[in-house]
Amino acid sequence: MAANFGLSLVFIAIMVASMQFHGTMAQTTHIVGDxxxxxxxxxxxxxxxxxASQQTFTVGDALIFNFTNRQHDVAEVSAxxxxxxxxxxxISLATTSPATLxxxxxxxxxxxxTFTSHCQIGQKLTINVSASATATSPPLTTPTTPASPPTTTPPSLTPTTPTELPCPPTSSPTSSPLSPPTFTTGNTTPTPNSAAPSFTAVVPAALMAIGLAFLNF
Known part of the structure; x- marks a missing residue:
């Protein structure tokens, strides 16, 4: 595992060095006056x-001034x-050639x-430096409006009313009161059997039998 960790560190170091080298190569060096x-x-x-009109100067670039030492120098000054x-x-002063600014x-x-009369004779330079590509903001672009997805009706959140069963028809009430229902009880009087003797016939016979019994005494 230690070997793998070491290889990872070496790989990361190589990548960082490569990026720095690429950034250095991206800078432009301008030799003043060619x-x-x-x-x-x-x-x-x-x-x-x-x-200068044939050059493009960007932040991160460098100017190289080649001149004869002790006969010329280069100073950056204000407007x-x-x-x-x-x-x-x-702002700055370089007296040794080549001077890299x-x-x-x-x-x-x-x-x-700055040597006497050199600037007045024409040993002077003005350049315009633009911001670096990494520092400038990318151009604004109008985003393309994506195609609208097909509209779908979302399911209704209202609870569905359950299906109601039909109610049985009800008759209209009438003005006449309903007759009370007739109930049949268990102690119903049985219909007298036609074969049994009639009560009116049994009583005289019983009285006659009682009277005959007293007469025999």
Missing amino acids: ASGWTILNGGAAAYTTW AAYDPCTSTNP ALTTPGTHYYIC
């Missing part, structure tokens, strides 16, 4: 203006100091030679 270098040209300041070629209080901020940058 083969002529940083000196007093026949065209004066217009010669450097023409050279107010550029036109009158004021060399006091420069990094472009770290966007905007207009001004460079002059």
Whole structure:
């Protein structure tokens, strides 16, 4: 496991180094004046203006000034100091060639030679630096409206009314009161048997028998 962990660290280190190398290669190095270098040209300041118009300067790029030591130098100055070629209080000053100046901020940058009369003769440069690609915001694009999905009717959240069973028809009530129901009890009087002797016939016979019994006494 330790070997795998070590290999992972080596792989990560290689990736980081590759990214840094790629970032370095993406920067552009501009040699001021090309083969002529940083000196007093026949065209004066217009010669450097023409050279700068053919370049694209971006934050992260670098300017290289090639000149003869102790005969020239390069100073970055403010806009107010550029036109009158004021060399006091420069932003930066390089006296040894080749001088590499990094472009770290966007905007207009001004460079002059501080040796006597060199700036007035035309040894001066103005460039415009744009923001780096990583610092600029991507262009805004109008998002494409996605196609609307087919509209589907969502299921109703209202509880479904259960099916009602039909009620039996009811008759309309009448004005006459209903007769009470007739109930049959268990102690019903049996119908007298026609074969049994009649009560009226049994009683005289019994009285006659009683009377005959007294007569015999």
